[in-house]
Amino acid sequence: MAVDKSTDDSAQGDSNDANTRVQELLKFVKVKGKPVELTGEIKIPKIKPNSFINVKPQLLTALEPLERLGYPVNGLVPNWKEVFLKKMDEILKKYRSVKLFLDICVRCGACTNKCHYFIGTADPNNMPVARAELMRKVYRRYFTWQGKLFGSKYVNGSDLSEELLVMWYTYFYQCSECRRCSVFCPYGIDTAEITMAAREILNSVGLVQKYAHEIIDKAQNIGNNLGMQKNAIINALEFVQDELQETTEIPDIRVPIDEEGADVLFVTPSADFFASPHIESLYGYAKVFHQAGISWTMSTHASEGGNFGLFIHNYGHMKKINKRIWEAARELKVKRVIGGECGHMWRVLSSYSNTMFGPFDWLDSRYPRPQHICEFTLDLLKRGALKIDKTANDEFVVTMHDSCQVARGLEMGGTKYGQFEIPRGVIRGVCNRYEDMPENTIKERTFCCGAGQGLLGDDMIATRVKGAIPRMQAYSYVKREKGVNFLALICAICKAQLSKMFPTYGIPMEEVGGIHQLVGRAIVLGAKEGI
Amino acid sequence: MIMRMAGDVLFFRSLSKGTTFLFITGWVFHFTFLLMIIRHLRYFIHPVPELITALGGAAMFLGGVLLVSLILLVIRRVLEQRTAYVTSFADYFVLLLIIGIVFTGMLMRSEVYRPDIIAVNRFVLELFDIKAPLHMLGMHPAVAPGNVVFMCHLSLVCFLLMYFPFSKLMHSAGYLFSPTRNMVNNPRDVRHVNPWDNS
Numbered sequence: 001m002a003v004d005k006s007t008d009d010s011a012q013g014d015s016n017d018a019n020t021r022v023q024e025l026l027k028f029v030k031v032k033g034k035p036v037e038l039t040g041e042i043k044i045p046k047i048k049p050n051s052f053i054n055v056k057p058q059l060l061t062a063l064e065p066l067e068r069l070g071y072p073v074n075g076l077v078p079n080w081k082e083v084f085l086k087k088m089d090e091i092l093k094k095y096r097s098v099k100l101f102l103d104i105c106v107r108c109g110a111c112t113n114k115c116h117y118f119i120g121t122a123d124p125n126n127m128p129v130a131r132a133e134l135m136r137k138v139y140r141r142y143f144t145w146q147g148k149l150f151g152s153k154y155v156n157g158s159d160l161s162e163e164l165l166v167m168w169y170t171y172f173y174q175c176s177e178c179r180r181c182s183v184f185c186p187y188g189i190d191t192a193e194i195t196m197a198a199r200e201i202l203n204s205v206g207l208v209q210k211y212a213h214e215i216i217d218k219a220q221n222i223g224n225n226l227g228m229q230k231n232a233i234i235n236a237l238e239f240v241q242d243e244l245q246e247t248t249e250i251p252d253i254r255v256p257i258d259e260e261g262a263d264v265l266f267v268t269p270s271a272d273f274f275a276s277p278h279i280e281s282l283y284g285y286a287k288v289f290h291q292a293g294i295s296w297t298m299s300t301h302a303s304e305g306g307n308f309g310l311f312i313h314n315y316g317h318m319k320k321i322n323k324r325i326w327e328a329a330r331e332l333k334v335k336r337v338i339g340g341e342c343g344h345m346w347r348v349l350s351s352y353s354n355t356m357f358g359p360f361d362w363l364d365s366r367y368p369r370p371q372h373i374c375e376f377t378l379d380l381l382k383r384g385a386l387k388i389d390k391t392a393n394d395e396f397v398v399t400m401h402d403s404c405q406v407a408r409g410l411e412m413g414g415t416k417y418g419q420f421e422i423p424r425g426v427i428r429g430v431c432n433r434y435e436d437m438p439e440n441t442i443k444e445r446t447f448c449c450g451a452g453q454g455l456l457g458d459d460m461i462a463t464r465v466k467g468a469i470p471r472m473q474a475y476s477y478v479k480r481e482k483g484v485n486f487l488a489l490i491c492a493i494c495k496a497q498l499s500k501m502f503p504t505y506g507i508p509m510e511e512v513g514g515i516h517q518l519v520g521r522a523i524v525l526g527a528k529e530g531i
Numbered sequence: 532m533i534m535r536m537a538g539d540v541l542f543f544r545s546l547s548k549g550t551t552f553l554f555i556t557g558w559v560f561h562f563t564f565l566l567m568i569i570r571h572l573r574y575f576i577h578p579v580p581e582l583i584t585a586l587g588g589a590a591m592f593l594g595g596v597l598l599v600s601l602i603l604l605v606i607r608r609v610l611e612q613r614t615a616y617v618t619s620f621a622d623y624f625v626l627l628l629i630i631g632i633v634f635t636g637m638l639m640r641s642e643v644y645r646p647d648i649i650a651v652n653r654f655v656l657e658l659f660d661i662k663a664p665l666h667m668l669g670m671h672p673a674v675a676p677g678n679v680v681f682m683c684h685l686s687l688v689c690f691l692l693m694y695f696p697f698s699k700l701m702h703s704a705g706y707l708f709s710p711t712r713n714m715v716n717n718p719r720d721v722r723h724v725n726p727w728d729n730s
Contacts, residue, residue, distance in 0.1 A: 047612055094727055097710040104705035107622055108557070109607075109614030110550045124616045133617060146697065156619045184549035186539065187702060188711035315728060351718055358722045369719050410716065445548070 018162055019076040022207070025166045028058045033465030035505050040477030042441070042470045044113045045122035052123040052466070056166075057173050058459045060210040065217040069317070072206035080205040081160045085142055087204040091197045091313055092143065098197045098313075101189045102139045105129060111181040111191075116447045117174050120466030125171045128181035128191040134168055135194055169207050172198040174463050176455055177311060178404035178448035192453075193313075200313040212454030216308045219321045224270035224304035233257070233300050236273040244286055248525050253290045255282075255298065258332065262297035264289070265329045266373075267305040267349070268340025269492035277513045278495050281341050284516025285373060287523045291387070292380050296338075302328035305345035306492065310352075311453045319356050322348060326357045335364035338371045341514050343403035343452065343491035346372055351410045374423045374490065375413040377519060381429040387524040393431040396486040398518065399478050400427060400436070401471060401498070402446035403491035417443075423490055426515055430522035435482040441474040449489075451497035468501040476507070488515045532715050539712060553607065560600040563593050564629075567636075574655045594637045601630050625698060628691055635684040646678035 031054055059075075060066060066073045077083055092099045111128040113119070118126040125131060141147040141157030152159050177192035199209070218227040228236070234257055241255040256262060266285065272278040289296045302324040309318030329337055339349045349370045354360070360368050380386050400423060412418035420443045428434055441447050450467025451460070478484040489495050489512065499512045538544035543561075547554045570586045570593075573579045586593075605626050608618050638644050654675050657663065675682065695701070707713060 047616055096708075100705060100708055100710065104702045104709065106699045106702045107614075107617045107619070108546075108553060109611065109617065110546055110553055112613035112617070114549060124613070127613060127617065129617045156621065182711060184545060186543055186546040187706050188539075188545065188709050190711050315725065319728075354719050354722055355724065356728075410719065 016078070018078075018080065019074075019206075022076050022162050022165055023059075025162065026056055026059060026169060026207070028056065028459060029054055030459075031055050031462040033462035035465055035472075036469060038472055038476035038505055040473055040480055042119060042473045044119060047124040048122040049124055052117075052121040052126065052174065052463070053167075053170060055174065055460075055462045056170050057455070057457060058210040060208040060213050062214075065214055066208060068217055068221060069203075069208070069213060071203050071208050071213075074206070076165075076206045080165075084160060084201060084205050087201045088138070088197075089143070091200065092139075095193065095197065095313065097190065097193045101132065101187075101191075101194055102136050104187050105132065105136070105189055106187075107133075108186065110184050110186060111189075114181045114184050115175075116178070116180070116450060116467050116470045117176070117463065120450070120469040121174070121463070123174075125167070126174055128175075128185075128189075131171050131175055132189070132191055132194045134164075134171060135198055138164070165202070165205070165207065168198055169202055169209075172202065173209055173455065173460075176404070176448045176450065176452040176467065178452055179408045180404065180445065180447065183408065183444055196311060196313040199311065203312060203314070209454065211457030211459065212308050212311055215306075215454075216312075216317050216321070219304050219306070219308060220317065223301060223324060225306050225308070226270045226273075228270060228273070228303065230300045233270075233273065233303050237298060240273070240279065240282055240286070244283055247283075248287070250290075250525055253286060253525070255286050256296060257298050258300055259295075259297040260332050262295045262332060263335050264294060264296040265302070265325075265332055265334040265337045266296050266298055266340065267302055267325055267328075267337065267345070268298075268373075269306045269342045269345060270304045271492045271496060272340060275492075275496065277499055277509075277517060278492055280517035280520065281514030282516075284514065284518075284520030284523075285340060287520050287525060288373075288377050288380065288386065288516070291523055291525060292385055297332060297334070299325075299328035299332060301331070305339055305342045305349065307345060307348040308454060310344050310348050318348060318352065322353060322356055325349070326353070330362070336367040336371060337363070338373055338376055340373050341490040341492065341495075341516060343405035343493060345492075346412075347405040347409040350412075372412050372422070374426050374515065375418075377516070378413075378422050378425045378429065381426065388430055388522050389524050390430060390432050390522055392522045393518055394433070396431060396518070397433040397435060397482065397484045398427055398431050398486045398488050399434070399475070399484045400424060400442070400488045400515075401449065401475075401494060402442050403489065403494050404446060404448045404452060406490060407442075407444055407446045420444075423488075423515055427488055427518060430519050435478055435484050437474040437478050441470060447471045447474065449491070449494040449497040450501065452491075452493050456493055456496060464497060465501065465504060468497065468505075471498070472501065472505050472507075476505075479507075485511055486518075487512050488518060489513070490515055532713065536707075536712055540706065556600045556603045556607070559596060560604060563597040563600065566593050567597060567633075574652055575659060591637070591640060594633060594640075598630065598633050598637065601626060601633065605630070621699060625694075625700060628687060628694070632684060632687045632691065635680050635687065638680050639678075639684065644678070644680040646676050646681040650676035651681065 063073050107129055115126055115128050137158035140155040141152040147155040147157050158164055172195050175195040177195050179190055179192045182188055182190040215225045219225050237255045237257055244253050245251055272282045307318055307321045309321050339346055353370060406419050412422050436442055447470040449471055451464045455463060475487055499509050502512055503509050543554055543558050570583060570590055573583050608614055639646060
């Protein structure tokens with residue numbers, strides 16, 4: 001499909017104007033998100049056009065990261081229309097999914113009330129179909145013969161303009177790619193794919209979002225999302241080890257770093273090293289490994305599990321970040337790779353690794369694929385290899401938030417619906433009291449925490465507050481009805497988001513935590529029985 | 532995979548999870564429409580299979596259901612605020628077109644507008660005759676029954692068939708290519724290398 005020549009005439013002359021205009025339109029305004037009253041009910045709002053049109057994330061302007069990522073450094077490129085269509089053409093050819101999803105929608109409306117951002121903001125452009133329609137309009141105009149022949153008017157299309165770019169930037173960064181809408185779509189249209197494509201197209205013309213892309217840059221070049229250098233990681237982990245030894249009074253409990261010949265390479269989001277409540281789970285992992293007597297190690301080379309490369313259709317970024325894990329695995333001569341509590345990390349690690357760097361015949365043949373820490377722990381629990389004192393968690397009535405990327409990713413542990421049952425199995429194994437949230441907010445229909453896939457930045461606080469509404473309502477419902485007082489999570493982003501949203505909505509922050517936080521509390525160290 | 536797709540094609544499995552009203556009306560529409568198409572095969576197949584003859588008794592009823600479901604779908608598009616927001620002209624157009632077809636079709640069942648069924652049959656068979664294009668070239672086209680309602684019905688159907696490949700109606704074929712549906716869930720066991728991945 002050729003680029004329509006007639007469109008880029010005007011672009012050359014007023015190139016700087018276009019950039020200034022877009023920069024003006026995209027100027028970051030701090031918007032506060034107001035939390036709603038928690039009634040326990042998820043209400044579908046009446047639409048309020050443009051109610052969230054002013055909420056845009058900050059642009060990345062630092063030169064070095066942009067150069068390293070290979071994106072334009074001076075804002076919008078002068079011939080942006082040309083670049084835009086070329087990139088879109090490339091993506092449509094590469095990803096059959098995107099092209100098909102643009103083609104087969106019938107606008108039936110089944111997805112319109114399924115997005116947490118729509119429920120939160122009531123902005124009609126946050127309905128999945130309308131969001132995708134932003135791209136479909138361009139697709140119909142420039143990539144179908146009817147559009148090329150008759151122009152945008154007759155195909156319900158849209159010509160490229162600076163305003164359209166701004167719309168794209170606004171609304172494709174109000175999608176957390178959680179794929180809830182795709183569950184309900186009769187054709188399985190996955191809006192996440194469209195969002196990813198749109199973000200990469202925006203990147204190619206020079207509109208790069210700050211939060212996610214800074215992280216992609218750091219993860220590629222330094223090794224983790226937080227940009228911690230090697231000695232900082234070692235310091236942090238040594239601190240964790242000291243803390244563990246002090247609190248458990250067991251001198252040989254360890255958090256090994258870069259130890260060659262260990263059985264297990266353990267990768268986890270770098271937030272687990274010190275953020276709260278993430279670190280509690282790290283204590284939990286260490287206790288499980290210690291008690292199981294399995295030698296393990298973390299790596300300073302692959303010090304990050306998370307892979308923000310997934311969030312944009314730029315395969316190279318995702319691959320580069322994922323590569324570090326497999327480099328570390330070979331270097332440290334491990335037999336298995338286990339991933340910690342993180343949503344999209346699990347999806348990339350388990351579903352995409354084989355495609356990118358497989359096959360893993362050099363790993364232990366019993367564990368030829370990366371495992372999730374919950375699989376590992378549940379297996380130990382079932383074999384009775386861990387001594388558990390469930391009463392340690394008796395103060396909690398626990399519920400679980402299925403992380404979107406885990407729940408709607410591939411199954412865990414080789415069993416159908418393992419991604420729902422295995423984490424719940426672990427919780428039930430260490431707690432006496434467990435209650436599920438309402439059926440339409442968990443498992444494959446789970447709501448996103450409201451900050452996934454690159455929207456966790458502080459500049460996005462308004463969308464975060466609104467996007468958390470369905471989860472907060474569901475939680476407050478079980479809190480009221482069943483006395484639940486602990487929300488167990490298996491994702492670093494969910495932990496960061498909800499530990500901030502809980503206080504915003506007037507619930508104590510301590511009610512959020514990882515599953516391995518519970519495991520860590522219940523595990524009885526020292527006594528090794530039943531192996 | 533086959534089960535998943537069959538569940539979606541035959542029973543709109545995914546749709547049933549979310550939107551009950553749309554699921555019921557949508558499914559009733561598609562199902563009765565399918566029955567109608569099967570019923571119309573009697574004009575093309577000889578001898579007429581028993582199944583089709585059996586359908587004849589319920590034809591009026593099915594037509595009525597079909598019409599009602601279509602009208603409900605239009606009303607839903609207008610009244611449901613969220614759907615109305617994303618609806619474009621093309622969406623109404625297809626619905627109205629099919630309503631037109633069903634309406635004229637049902638009209639022909641009444642005594643007043645009933646065309647000569649045998650003439651219709653002969654006409655259709657002549658059209659589908661392998662030599663039909665030759666007859667056309669030779670300026671001896673098949674003779675159509677002189678019934679206005681029938682002509683409307685037929686023209687609308689022809690228009691629908693012409694419009695079909697360029698419209699959203701291609702969702703019927705497109706579905707079969709949907710990657711979230713037709714791919715087997717095995718990337719961890721089988722390695723699928725991206726053909727364009729050279730890095």
